[in-house]
Amino acid sequence: MTSNDFPILRLKKNEERRIYSGHLWAFSNEFVEVPKNIAAGSIVKIVRDLDERFVAFGFYNPHSLIAARILSRDPVEQIDTDFFRRRLVAAADRRALLLSSRNSARIVHSESDLLPGLVIDKFDDAIAFQISSAGFEVRKDELIALIEELWKPRAIVEKNATHTRTLEGLEQIERLVKGDSAEALITDSAGSKFTSDILTGQKTGFYLDQMENRTELRRYVKPGMKVLDLFSNDGGFAINLAAAGAASVIAVDSSVPALKRLKLNASANRVAEKITTVARDCFDFLQEQTEALDMIVVDPPSLVKSKRDLPQAVRSYQSLNQHALRLVAPEGVLFTASCSHHMSRDLLAEVIQEAARKSRRTVTVLEERGAGIDHPILVGMPETAYLHAFVLRVL
Ligand code: SAH
Numbered sequence: 001m002t003s004n005d006f007p008i009l010r011l012k013k014n015e016e017r018r019i020y021s022g023h024l025w026a027f028s029n030e031f032v033e034v035p036k037n038i039a040a041g042s043i044v045k046i047v048r049d050l051d052e053r054f055v056a057f058g059f060y061n062p063h064s065l066i067a068a069r070i071l072s073r074d075p076v077e078q079i080d081t082d083f084f085r086r087r088l089v090a091a092a093d094r095r096a097l098l099l100s101s102r103n104s105a106r107i108v109h110s111e112s113d114l115l116p117g118l119v120i121d122k123f124d125d126a127i128a129f130q131i132s133s134a135g136f137e138v139r140k141d142e143l144i145a146l147i148e149e150l151w152k153p154r155a156i157v158e159k160n161a162t163h164t165r166t167l168e169g170l171e172q173i174e175r176l177v178k179g180d181s182a183e184a185l186i187t188d189s190a191g192s193k194f195t196s197d198i199l200t201g202q203k204t205g206f207y208l209d210q211m212e213n214r215t216e217l218r219r220y221v222k223p224g225m226k227v228l229d230l231f232s233n234d235g236g237f238a239i240n241l242a243a244a245g246a247a248s249v250i251a252v253d254s255s256v257p258a259l260k261r262l263k264l265n266a267s268a269n270r271v272a273e274k275i276t277t278v279a280r281d282c283f284d285f286l287q288e289q290t291e292a293l294d295m296i297v298v299d300p301p302s303l304v305k306s307k308r309d310l311p312q313a314v315r316s317y318q319s320l321n322q323h324a325l326r327l328v329a330p331e332g333v334l335f336t337a338s339c340s341h342h343m344s345r346d347l348l349a350e351v352i353q354e355a356a357r358k359s360r361r362t363v364t365v366l367e368e369r370g371a372g373i374d375h376p377i378l379v380g381m382p383e384t385a386y387l388h389a390f391v392l393r394v395l
Helices: 081-094 134-138 140-151 163-167 208-220 236-243 256-268 282-288 307-327 345-359
Strands: 008-011 025-027 043-048 054-060 066-072 104-109 118-123 126-131 155-160 173-178 183-187 193-197 226-230 248-253 275-279 293-298 328-338 363-370 388-394
Touching: 043 066, 054 134, 081 104, 081 140, 104 183, 104 208, 118 140, 126 140, 134 140, 140 155, 140 173, 193 256, 208 236, 208 293, 208 328, 208 363, 208 388, 226 236, 226 282, 226 307, 236 248, 236 256, 236 275, 236 293, 248 256, 248 282, 256 275, 282 307, 293 307, 307 328, 307 345, 328 345, 345 363, 345 388
Parallel strands: 008 043, 126 155, 226 248, 226 293, 248 275, 293 328
Antiparallel strands: 025 066, 043 054, 054 066, 104 118, 118 126, 155 173, 183 193, 328 388, 363 388
């Protein structure tokens, strides 16, 4: 099929502007018509209805609010297997330097790598992929063949059980596509080691987005510090902070399997005796905790599933941060994060301000951080900045 054969979709007046500014989504109400006889996942040619001027090529999904996801704004681009191969290679090349200091990274970050709806994480010699667009869903076999061809991994894991997939009308599926085991040994740039069963682990098997924040937070650890790691999962922060010299770390998470994994990881890093795990709801734990801590990490899951939940979520972030601030010893450090797509950096800053007011603590900002450099933000698409974090000193 040549590019000229793709079905044509017409944008209403002025709806091309967001695409021209680099955004990669076009919503169903922005088209003159959303034809049902074009199959989900097809490639379409998007034009202005006004004068038929070419706007972009994109993936089409008549069952999603995001009716088109932009692939290319180049009118002579051939969208074929080689196009996807080039995009995958380019994305992986962007991480080559990072992967010289650690063995794992997100090598494809969806829209930010111009591969809308596709995430690929490399965990040592294993690869996990996650699809959230019909376009990649119908090309899954082609994608797996490309992963095999380009990286020849020991294991390939499909991690396709996400809320976003239900919005796109895609099935929930997690499976080992290739290999005997989904176990991987992950190293970060500070030399911490983590094992993960990618198939059963949360998200794509491991939270890669906080990897740099964990190692950077080591800079604030003084020998003898008492640390609290809330929403610890398998111990990314707890283990780094213990290894950096903290005297003790309490790690709290409601997931028993995650804490079991944390203990294995702690032993592998020879810090098991410093870390106490608590299988509890972090909100309840915080309410009852009275002992002061020198450093607290607050890294909750996304508390906002849709815009409607935002007010309630803001109250939850508020409560978490207020209680955490109350517990930080004078001159101590609070690392607080939000990975909610609907929570902006400014809103998190307001939450912190309000939490400081309510807890009557004086708070300074040491650093503003986000997801690691393998999770880039697409400037034309603010939605791609989902993780916001602050390193605070509590006076
Ligand atoms: N800090 C972790 C990632 C945290 S992800 C890291 O660096 O890897 C969010 C975690 O919160 C998950 O492990 C999940 O099991 C846990 N969780 C979700 N809701 C919770 C709650 N109410 N109380 C305690 N833990 C919770």
